[in-house]
Amino acid sequence: MYAVIMAGGRGTRFWPKSREKMPKHLLDIFGKKTIIQETVERIGPMIPAKNILIVTGASHSDEVMRQLPHLPEENIIIEPVGRNTAPCIGLAAMYIKKMNPEAVMVVLPSDHYIPDEEAFRRTLAIAAEIAQRGNYLLTIGIKPTSPETGYGYMEQGEPVAVIRGEEILQVRSFREKPGLEQAKSFLQDGGFSWNSGMFIWKVSTILHEINRLLPNLYKGLLKIEDAIGTDSEKDVIGEVYQEIDPISIDYGVMEKAGGTLLVKGDFGWSDVGSWNALWKVWDKDENGNAARGRFIGVDSSNSLVYSPDKLVALVGVEDLVVVETADSILVCKRTGSQDVKKLVDMLEEKNMKEYL
């Protein structure tokens, strides 16, 4: 059993804490450790370090190695440019194939929040057990707790098995991020799961599906396969990545493959994709304020404060995000914290590179 941790995020949504050189998964905003450290440690009891691969960008690989010193250096696979998840997963599959062509691989995002680690590993083990049995494409589906419009959804189909009390179901359809009304109807219906972005399959299975559904990508991957371990490895990867189109594994494979399965997961999962989402998972005081750093509030509520260096005083405000870093201060409406992206775009437009 191998794990592939996808660590390619650009990190605009947690500006000013996240930067081009320091995307979300390299930050310690969930706890004492960085998110990628937590992600690796979470699977530690199931998968040995030598079987854990990280796929990341060239500008982050040094920091990834620094944060994960117990992983073999050759397990840090570098993508020369980001091409979305399908090439990333295909690339990792080729590396694993070299080691063990019949291995089961679990694909995990590097930056998700999973408070119940035991339950997570239980679910993952069940999914791996099924993957081992045949040519299945498995995902983990999360029971929705609110009408989130930032997640993809999966319509659940017929149950195909029950293992140790956990149901495995067919996926009837994948649904891209819905509008609020549709998200509410999904929630009410009860037959939908959030798409967690976690996948489990045999290396041979996913490579077969990529060959069938994304033949151009597969051709590129074959070139890479030949070059792995040779002097030209890096150059070939660079050439292939220049040519291949960016495409997600969801759109490129999962939605088209048919017969995909989902294992239901219930471990408090969230992708924590904004400061507002982070506020939801942080501990709060009696006024709903969640703070890291020295904080004092007067008539202020439901705000997130991140300020390692300075005292932050809030007076008469609510639903704000206040973040201090060495060179910047962000103040934004909490419920509009996805608009931080707009700000980063503006910094780019204004060529204020030192803040990116």
Added chain:
Amino acid sequence: MYAVIMAGGRGTRFWPKSREKMPKHLLDIFGKKTIIQETVERIGPMIPAKNILIVTGASHSDEVMRQLPHLPEENIIIEPVGRNTAPCIGLAAMYIKKMNPEAVMVVLPSDHYIPDEEAFRRTLAIAAEIAQRGNYLLTIGIKPTSPETGYGYMEQGEPVAVIRGEEILQVRSFREKPGLEQAKSFLQDGGFSWNSGMFIWKVSTILHEINRLLPNLYKGLLKIEDAIGTDSEKDVIGEVYQEIDPISIDYGVMEKAGGTLLVKGDFGWSDVGSWNALWKVWDKDENGNAARGRFIGVDSSNSLVYSPDKLVALVGVEDLVVVETADSILVCKRTGSQDVKKLVDMLEEKNMKEYL
């Protein structure tokens, strides 16, 4: 002609920029110079430096001297404790009496905003001319432009003279800070002025009135008069200030004296008593944002940003005050910025002295 500049403020309203050691009048929040420097320079064309006295607290006197190096050191009069404006003015009057008992003295707050300096000096000259002619207590009354509840008002009485086109009127009554409805009625009535806290009179006149209306204070001032210039000067001031009651010149003298006069002033005056008031006088961009320091806004409006060191980014917010200093960040609702006082009280309660 002498000027007395009252520089005793504690500076809680501009926290975190103002601190116990650095009250508002010592800050450069109006322009390139500090407010007390602007106050002194504004009267420079009328009154020589040797005739300008500053009354301040012991903990601020060094900084006052540093900011006003062209004033003789002996012109910085130190109050051992603050006792409101009546003792402050009486003390200064005694010093001036030693130099010239028939002098006209103008009493000015150290921290007001006066954009039209020429008009200000014209008004002051007219007031001084009248003060010279007899035992008048004169104030400068400002034409109200909005129903401010943070200012005292004066009900205007009969006109008594016109000098160079400027009307001098009797004061019919003083009105303490009104409620909003009353303030609106004052504004609509048209017969009310804002009390600017600026006074003009002969030294002999004000000392006579203090003797008549505040006899205990006067007794204390006589003891100080005897000690001025002797080795015991500082000790005597200390003893007297321990005994005298705090009282404002408005309440202790002006409201009770009768026959006070006001000269109408129209020079854009504001006491700028809060971050919100400062926002009103600062230049704003097309979204109503007033910023000092590097600032970028997305869908944000009508806010004040003061951040000398860090980039401040506002996203989706309005009507905020954001202030950064070396150790603190304030985020408060602009229209509730007088509540910053509550925050300073809380810092005191929590014994967070380093932030006071």
